[in-house]
Amino acid sequence: MSVENQARAEESRAFEADVAKLLHLMVHSVYSDKDVFLRELISNAADACEKLRYEAIARPELTGEDPKPQIRIELDKDKGLVSIVDNGIGMSRDEMVDALGTIARSGTKAFMEQIEAARAAEAEGTQLIGQFGVGFYSSFMVADRVDVVSRRAGTDEATLWSSDGKGTYSIAPAALEDAPARGTRVTLHLMDDARDYAERFTVQRIVKAQSGHVPVPIVLVEAPGAEPAEIADGAALWTRPKAEIKPEEYADFYRSVAGQFDDPALTIHVRAEGRQEYTLLAFVPGSRPLDLFEPARKGRMKLYVRRVLITDEAEILPGYLRFVRGLIDSADLPLNVSREMIQESPILAAIRKAVTGRVLSELEKLAGSDAAAYEKIWDSFGAVLKEGLYEDFERRDALLGLARFKTTAAKGGWRSLKDYVAGHRENQTAIYYLAGEDAARLDASPHLEGFRARGIEVLLLSDPVDSFWVTSALGFDGKPFKSVTQGAADLAEIPLVDKPAEASPETTAAVAGFIGFVKQTLGEAVADVRASERLTDSAVCLVAPDHGPDRRLEKILAGAGRLDATQKPVLEVNPRHAVVTRLAAAREAGAEPAFVEDAARLLFDEARILDGEPPVDPRAFAERLARVMAKGLG
Numbered sequence: 190m191s192v193e194n195q196a197r198a199e200e201s202r203a204f205e206a207d208v209a210k211l212l213h214l215m216v217h218s219v220y221s222d223k224d225v226f227l228r229e230l231i232s233n234a235a236d237a238c239e240k241l242r243y244e245a246i247a248r249p250e251l252t253g254e255d256p257k258p259q260i261r262i263e264l265d266k267d268k269g270l271v272s273i274v275d276n277g278i279g280m281s282r283d284e285m286v287d288a289l290g291t292i293a294r295s296g297t298k299a300f301m302e303q304i305e306a307a308r309a310a311e312a313e314g315t316q317l318i319g320q321f322g323v324g325f326y327s328s329f330m331v332a333d334r335v336d337v338v339s340r341r342a343g344t345d346e347a348t349l350w351s352s353d354g355k356g357t358y359s360i361a362p363a364a365l366e367d368a369p370a371r372g373t374r375v376t377l378h379l380m381d382d383a384r385d386y387a388e389r390f391t392v393q394r395i396v397k398a399q400s401g402h403v404p405v406p407i408v409l410v411e412a413p414g415a416e417p418a419e420i421a422d423g424a425a426l427w428t429r430p431k432a433e434i435k436p437e438e439y440a441d442f443y444r445s446v447a448g449q450f451d452d453p454a455l456t457i458h459v460r461a462e463g464r465q466e467y468t469l470l471a472f473v474p475g476s477r478p479l480d481l482f483e484p485a486r487k488g489r490m491k492l493y494v495r496r497v498l499i500t501d502e503a504e505i506l507p508g509y510l511r512f513v514r515g516l517i518d519s520a521d522l523p524l525n526v527s528r529e530m531i532q533e534s535p536i537l538a539a540i541r542k543a544v545t546g547r548v549l550s551e552l553e554k555l556a557g558s559d560a561a562a563y564e565k566i567w568d569s570f571g572a573v574l575k576e577g578l579y580e581d582f583e584r585r586d587a588l589l590g591l592a593r594f595k596t597t598a599a600k601g602g603w604r605s606l607k608d609y610v611a612g613h614r615e616n617q618t619a620i621y622y623l624a625g626e627d628a629a630r631l632d633a634s635p636h637l638e639g640f641r642a643r644g645i646e647v648l649l650l651s652d653p654v655d656s657f658w659v660t661s662a663l664g665f666d667g668k669p670f671k672s673v674t675q676g677a678a679d680l681a682e683i684p685l686v687d688k689p690a691e692a693s694p695e696t697t698a699a700v701a702g703f704i705g706f707v708k709q710t711l712g713e714a715v716a717d718v719r720a721s722e723r724l725t726d727s728a729v730c731l732v733a734p735d736h737g738p739d740r741r742l743e744k745i746l747a748g749a750g751r752l753d754a755t756q757k758p759v760l761e762v763n764p765r766h767a768v769v770t771r772l773a774a775a776r777e778a779g780a781e782p783a784f785v786e787d788a789a790r791l792l793f794d795e796a797r798i799l800d801g802e803p804p805v806d807p808r809a810f811a812e813r814l815a816r817v818m819a820k821g822l823g
């Protein structure tokens with residue numbers, strides 16, 4: 190043996206820091222339902238079989254005389270052992286070090302953060318945590334030692350990985366007679382309180398409930414030397430006729446394919462014939478997966494070609510549908526070319542298009558038939574779907590039709606644009622919106638006063654993505670989107686709800702003079718100062734100039750360094766407000782100019798504060814306020 194090989198022969202290694210942390214959490218278990226470890230190991234075994242099925246197309250010698258994929262669960266009650274054995278692709282020594290000593294999956298990192306946050310807050314985190322699968326490491330919830338022996342297909346080397354989950358693992362060559370002829374054996378040395386998992390009935394129950402539909406047959410060997418008995422037939426669920434599949438079967442399959450624990454909110458199972466022939470089995474999850482807002486925005490759809498798994502992260506659906514889980518099985522794609530070539534095939538491009546359209550039309554159908562179920566989906570995934578409004582020009586109208594909004598009239602519920610337009614006021618020419626941080630705060634914004642007084646509904650847009658699409662969308666049903674914080678509000682044509690229609694009272698000469706004075710005083714700080722049409726109760730507010738970007742969008746762009754200088758705002762003054770009319774009258778009557786100037790600057794700062802910004806100069810603001818109050822007290 191060479192020196193180098195000797196050094197590689199047996200080693201003890203420390204887990205990557207994140208793995209150690211995850212293992213610690215696993216052992217001091219956060220899961221109430223420990224059964225999940227079996228599902229995770231079976232799913233890894235099935236993936237390994239499917240990977241081999243694919244590699245064997247180009248290299249049939251890899252499967253040799255044992256072409257039929259199989260997962261075997263072996264129990265040894267006396268010794269407290271349970272083993273999951275597969276004849277899949279197997280792992281080389283290096284692959285084992287990579288796969289079983291690090292965390293590759295982004296969802297797992299998010300999962301850990303979630304647990305830690307829940308623990309820090311001493312919150313009831315387990316409910317939430319129980320919704321996510323965490324892979325191989327979950328074995329350590331039930332085992333105090335895990336041995337993995339693996340032999341990669343087509344090689345004559347086997348490796349043994351072993352760990353007690355306490356910070357280190359060992360890795361060493363294994364004798365071929367101790368390893369499967371091909372594939373992997375994972376052996377769990379069960380903890381005393383987990384010995385039940387070596388019982389036939391327990392295992393059968395769990396497999397039936399969680400893994401009955403994995404596309405690889407599963408056999409059970411209930412004791413050393415016993416005859417293997419099939420407990421799952423490995424028939425791919427999606428190849429069966431829809432009418433024969435029960436909702437529970439779909440739900441089980443969804444859980445195993447999506448790694449979720451809930452029920453799907455929507456199941457789509459279609460067999461397309463004609464120009465492209467494929468089967469789509471897709472699910473909208475019942476709750477948000479943890480990696481939903483990962484910057485990579487990766488989808489998790491599996492791509493099969495005639496039941497051979499090509500990849501489990503195929504880019505089949507656009508980024509804004511990344512929450513949809515499931516698979517496509519195509520009959521037309523070529524199998525004997527590389528994965529990359531399959532993914533670049535024009536046939537797949539056509540399938541992508543058709544499948545995206547199909548998912549959207551199924552969502553629309555649900556919105557029509559069961560509004561409450563659809564709104565629940567919107568609650569979870571609306572913010573993601575809205576990304577499509579600026580990314581997918583072709584489907585923008587369909588997406589606008591699917592969109593739901595909080596509005597000033599919706600009383601906490603959701604409104605569609607169709608309903609908004611149907612309820613529009615006489616002479617109303619636009620769909621009005623207000624964008625900002627949270628819907629409740631938006632609802633209290635002074636900009637809405639004039640709209641409320643006229644019974645005009647305003648969309649309250651509080652998702653970060655809103656400011657992006659709303660400025661590029663052309664409109665809906667012929668009506669443009671218009672921000673209530675932008676430009677002059679031409680509301681004069683729309684009658685007030687409570688009072689008889691009347692023109693706004695003439696701005697008196699004194700008020701006009703005062704507004705001119707404010708403008709002169711503020712000078713370069715504002716683009717303009719004008720009498721407001723939109724205010725009824727508040728004295729002042731800030732708006733964007735007629736042709737400038739919405740003020741919130743402007744803040745986002747400036748924050749991201751994509752806008753050099755922000756535009757100056759327009760200060761709108763309510764000519765009917767008591768403070769304004771009395772200040773105007775006082776000025777006419779010869780009040781001290783310094784006092785009126787203080788008041789003018791205070792009004793500007795008041796408008797900034799209402800917009801969530803600090804006064805221009807907090808110290809000067811405090812001094813002015815003190816002077817004006819002192820004067821008020823006589």
Ligand SMILES: Nc1ncnc2c1ncn2[C@@H]1O[C@H](COP(=O)(O)OP(=O)(O)OP(=O)(O)O)[C@@H](O)[C@H]1O
Nearest residue numbers: 233234237275279280288289294323324325326373
């Ligand atoms: N039975 C097995 N055969 C071959 N490789 C395996 C087997 N079990 C685990 N692995 C390897 O170990 C890796 C880590 O497994 P783990 O269950 O932690 O996450 P994962 O399977 O990648 O994630 P997911 O469960 O989301 O697919 C796998 O990606 C795979 O490369």
